[in-house]
Amino acid sequence: MLAMDQGVVEDWLSEYKTLHESAVSTYAASLKDKGVLVPALYKVIRENYSDFLEPVCHQLFEFYRSGEPQLQRFTLQFLPELLWSLLSASAARDPHTSGCIEALLLGIYNLEIVDKDGQSKILSFTVPSLSKPSVYHEPSAIGSIALTEGALANHGLSRVVYSGPHLQRETFTAQNRFDVLTFLLLCYNAALSYMTATSLQSICQLSSRVCICGYPRQQIRRYKGISTRLTVTSEFLVQLITGIHYALCNGEVELGSKALDDVLYRAQLELFPEALLVGNAIKSSLHGAALKSNNKEGARSIQVEITPTSSRISRNAVTSLSIRGHRWKRHDAVDLGSPDELMDISEVDEGVWPGGMGPDMTPPTITISNSVTTLNLGAKAMKKCRLGGRTNKDKEAGPLTMGRAASECAELSVKRLTLTSSQSVPKAGALTSLTRTASAVFSRSFEQVVSSNAPPTSNHTASEVGRYSCSLQEDGLGYFSPAVNHKQQRSPSISVHLGSDL
Amino acid sequence: MTARKSGSRLETEIERCRSESQWDKIPELVRQLSAKLIANDDLGELLLGECKLQTYLKENPLKQGASPRGPRPKLVEVRKHLTAALDRGNLKADYLQEVSLLMAKLCYVEGEYRDALGHYSRVNLDDLQLGGAPVYRLSMIAEAYATKGLCLEKVPAASPSLSNKNTGSPSSNRSTTDRDQEIINCYEKSGDIALLYLQEAEKALSAGIQNRSPKPGPTAQDLELGYFLETGLQRAHVIHFKNGNLTQGVGRFREILRAVENRTTQSLRMTIARQLAEILLRGMCEQSYWSPLEDPPTVSPLDDPTRQGHTRTKNYSLSRRPRVYSGENLFCPQENTEEALLLLLISESMANRDAVLSRIPEHNNDRIISLQSASVVYDLLTIALGRRGQYEMLSECLERAMKFAFEEFHLWYQLALSLMAAGKSARAVKVLKECIRLKPDDPTIPLLAVKLCIGPLHWLDEGECFGKIVIDMGEKAAEFRAKGFLAIGLVYSLKATDASLRSTQEEYQRKALGAFQRAQSLSPTDHLAAFYLALQLAVSRQIPEALGYVRQALQLQGDDVHSLHLLALLLSAQKHYHDALNIIEMALSEYPENFNLLYTKVKLESMCRGPEEALLTCKHMLQIWKSFYNLTNPSDSGRGSSLLDRALADRRQLNAMTLPDFSDPDTGGLLDANTLGFSSMFSVCSVHATSIAASRVEQALSEVASSLQSSAPKHGPMHPWMTLAQIWLHAAEVYTGMSKPAEASACTQEASNLFPTSHNVLYMRGQIAELRGNIDEAKRWYEEALSINPTHVKTMQRLGLILHQLQRYSLSEKVLRDAVQVNSTAHDVWNSLGEVLQAQGNAAAATECFLTALELEASSPILPFTIIPRAL
Secondary structure (H helix, E strand, O other), rough: OOOOHHHHHHHHHHHOOOHHHHHHHHHHHHHHOOOOHHHHHHHHHHHOOOOOHHHHHHHHHHHHOOHHHHHHHHHHHHHHHHHHHHHHHHHHHOOOHHHHHHHHHHEEEEEEEEHHOOOEOOOEEEEOOOOOOOOOEHHHHHHHOOOOOOHHHHHOOOOEEEEEOOOOOOOOOOOOHHHHHHHHHHHHHOHHHHHHHHHHHHHHHHHEEEEEOOOOOHHOOOOOOOOHHHOOOOOOOOOHHHHHHHHHOOOHHHHHHHHHHHHHHHHHHHOOOHHHHHHHHHHHHHHHHOOOOOOOOOOOOOOOOOOOOOOOOOOOOEEHHHHHHHOOOOOOOOOOOOOHHOOOOOOOOOOOHHHOOOOOOOOOEEEEEEEEOOOOOOOHHHHHHHHHHHHHHHHOOOOOOOOHOOOOOHHHHHHHHHHHHHOOOOOOOOHHHHHHHHHHHEEEEEEEEHHOOOOOOOOOHHHHOOOOOHHHHHHHHHHOOOOOOOOOOOOOEEEEEEEEOO | OOOOOOOOHHHHHHHHHHHOHHHHHHHHHHHHHHHHHHHHHHHHHHHHHHHHHHHHHHHHHHHHHHHOOOOOHHHHHHHHHHHHHHOOOOOOHHHHHHHHHHHHHHHHHOOOOHHHHHHHHHHHHHHHHHHHHOOHHHHHHHHHHHHHHHHHHHHHOOOOOOOOOOOOOOHHHHHHHHHHHHHHHHHHHHHHHHHHHHHHHHHHHHHHHHOOOOOOOOOOOOOOHHHHHHHHHHHHHHHHHHOHHHHHHHHHHHHHHEEOOOOOOHHHHHHHHHHHHHHHHHOHHHHOOOOOOOOOOOOOOOOOOOOOOOOOOOOOOOOOOEEEEEOOOEEEEOOHHHHHHHHHHHHHHHHHHEEEEEOHHHHHHHHHHHHHHHHHHHHHHHHHHHHHOOOOHHHHHHHHHHHHHHEEEOHHHHHHHHHHHOOOHHHHOOOOOOHHOOOOOOOOHHHHHHHHHHHHHHHHHHHHHHHHHHHHHHHHHHHHHHHHHHHHHHHHHHHHHOOOOOHHHHHHHHHHHHHHHHHHHHHOHHHHHHHHHHHHHHHOOOOHHHHHHHHHHHHHHHOOOOHHHHHHHHHHHOOOOHHHHHHHHHHHOOOOHHHHHHHHHHHHHHOOOHEEEEEHHHHHHHHHHHHHOOOOOOOOOOHHHHHHHHHHHHHHHHOOOOOOOOOOOOOOOOOOOOOOOOHHHHHHHHOOOHHHHHHHHHHHHHHHHHHOOOOOOOOOOHHHHHHHHHHHHHHHHHHHHHHHOOHHHHHHHHHHOOOOHHHHHHHHHHHHHHOOOOHHHHHHHHHHHHHHHHOHHHHHHHHHHHHHHHHOHHHHHHHHHHHHOOOOOOHHHHHHHHHHHHHHOOHHHHHHHHHHHHHHOOOOOOHHHOOOOOOO
């Protein structure tokens, strides 16, 4: 360590102690201008045996404890370097050197896991849901929300805890080490925008080293430090990836992509799905984006261009949207001449746009009533009922307003429809026949919408449906009795009877 | 058009055509118009000029980034029309303004930027009325602002005639900033008015559809944004980002997105939503975030520091602004991940709608486009949700991506990984199979599948297949080859444990040993290979060899908990109980909350230090359990009602579950009066029957909640309850060892409350009955235990003994022989078998049994080696 650096660090150590409380914030702001200080502190942390290490760690902790955001960020910028010191020392089984670093890290951890009142802090966030209006959208315009179990569970906005509550820790043990470090990285990542380039480089280096030490790749990277393998956890890697991602997009292209590769390499060897998932996604999403390296002009690789606003997909391609508006032929009719007819998909979704929806239109309601039914089809039966329910509703509102609102379920049944349609009416047989029946009902009743001269639904179908206690078909059909007025904005009510075993 | 349209009707029709850009109808309408009144001629000129200019632009669209191409012969006519309209000056003020705007646009198209600006300064764009204006005029004004911005960008700042009002200012730097600001203002105003225009146009359109009789042909063709509107909508934020002005760029994005969408803006919104999400995920963090309804911070680390201080707030206002989403209880994100997620969900729904389903070759390009735009969104969703640990939701999202996924490896793989991370193992394996098909050379994929097969699924046959895939790759698998051998070794090792026939058992053990040896030789620095080799050797009772490898493993990874545990068990097999206890205590200093270590500690303590110590450890375990799983989440952390459902479902499962085998029955330790307050143990962790139902739901809730976000070692939600029951059973065992049936029975009752049908609980009840001298009752309990788990060796051994006491020798022999078949290393079973045979007078066979028992006892660990988990 050079004498000059030593002087700088000594000054820094003494200056803060003499500081008056009121002067803290101006002092914090002035730290940025001390160009030589930060590199000198990095040196202190890197040289494990430096005499300064202990007072420096102490002072960094004092900074953190002050609560002044700028001082806290000053401490945080050294976090990657501190983590590396700790991990390499513990891998080298060299306990006495890392003592004060351990104390500093545990100190920060214990400060961060509690809120102002000393209660365990719980970090949570709201999972947005498209079914609730937001500043950016209206649920009616989104339409297609799949009626999956998950979607139903998520119907409202739900708050989800992503970290916490955490236990206070007095020492590092092999068991808690990565819990603590993962949480510390979470704090670091929350302040990423304030971190200097050096700190971002440092987190990339940390990631690379943690992941490759002791593995064959270490030779490729020519890193000569410790060569023992460090244990990692998947969550820890995910947090590292978050930091790398930021670095990668904010000037540190080379180090960042190397680090990302190394983390992915390790995640593969460890078979960590979480880290692989996020890492792959980052790699793939950056694949097209040309990343600029760290030049003065565009330190950030966030650049946008003017993009054409018209849809780039040709109008006659069959898309999930267009297929919903498709007028299906009567499938029980034998006159399905050529198979080409199935390909003959006309776009009928003009005017489907929900903007045309009158404000007075009542949304369709789905009543789910619990009643004891004879049939014991369980959850599957209910699903089918839902299928039927959706298709019915879809049909009713279809060409008018709700074309987009068709659910994935409806799509599913629509696909099924094409598959089964070319065959003859299926034999009754357990569940498949239910779907087929439902499809048949669907197609028949849809015909009624399309052409009002269609024959009334045969009793045969109705009774078959009845067997599965899906009263909705009959209800639904009521709406499609011969003359269907497209302008009519009635809300279809669909009641689904659930078996008692659900 | 047979009937002449009345004047006002005609005007309306013209207005509609202009609004809907139906330029081909204009000439005919102009003819009708001129026929009515000569004074209309000027208006006719205007209309013809406009219609020709627009038609020209439609046929020769301007390209982004390319400059206009200078004068064109076709445009001469346009200029003629417009000049005519302008020169005569008969037009109403409104129309005159329109002529000027068109003139300026024409000038721009011809590359005459200064002239264009001259026209704009004459009209003064800011004075144009937005309220009450016909729809087409909104579009004109929006285009005019955009064109003005474009011209200002083209014309060098220095030229005095063009800069804004305070031209005289000599300080060029200042005027450049003002100018930059003026350019941005032009674009932003243009964008705002364009959004307003599109909203109004659509309103008019849908009103028109309803009023007019249905007419043939496509009615609602999409409004197309021309070059100018596109520029107006997007150029402002492009400039912001180019200048490193993230705060303002983000602000502009949000303004556009908050405007109520319409058909034309959809694709733009999708792009912008995705871009904003990218920025939120790549360039922002929690601390630098501000919510869409808040004012941006004055100083932000997001902005280029060299330009700091130029942050300005919006300094213009419009008399009419586009409608924004409004209403009560609008969700407004409060955090960057929330906003990113919301935006991505919106983009996703749009991208999903555009999924091209047909696979005919003509639509190849369309399919690629729709796939690309969707996979970008899904990647970003993965980043956002992965950061927050929401793998369950992620797997649902990625499942929706499957309509794009035909033969697309990336999407399949991501789905598989998300299912795995969400704990949906069975489905994950199915999807991984498809991934293997798509990318047969990647050894990671089958390894991931093996991991699931030997972990949560226990599908050993499938696991074997996947393991073989890796091994068959040979050298190609490189570093993963060793992992492949490790995986298949684990499969065999687990199969050996499951096997009920001794021969199969030995066969699998041999195979496992071979595989571990291969793994170890291929990757000598992998501690896992050395460790599993040691474990397998230990299971086959090759204690000294096992000790060698476990030492090797510990050299490679000094603080590996399983290696330490194995070392302790190996030492206990050599009857070095004190050394073993020391190792366990050392391991516990690093892993204080590891219950497996603690169970072994209880055993060792009752052996070396007496049952009081062991009871203290039991109490300690209960305390740990409580602090571990009792961290209550005050917030409603879960996903609403489904969480409750899940917890209730768990409880139903609870009764049906059985505890895994956890310990050997025989404790040599004999009793002293216990000094421990029995009740103190209950006070630590009382889960009495009365309160248990309520607290259990509560506990399960928090457990499920925490398992949702942490994906660490994935245990089912049952895990904590099984742990608790095991702790109670260990305590019961210590009490039986001390001949304290009452206390033991109370402990067993606690376990029984959790798992009433566990064979371990029934077995313990039998032991207690035996202790009380109730042979018949004990026999009944043992029989019940065996009816639940017919291969429970410890129960079989006790039952054999009782039958022996009841002098039903041949039945006893049968039970004990079965037990030996199941586990040939259980020395006490051999011993009991010997006794029965002796009683039957079969001395020779009895001797052999005693010798085997003796030999096995010499290498028997305090707890079976198989309590150490085997996982990849």
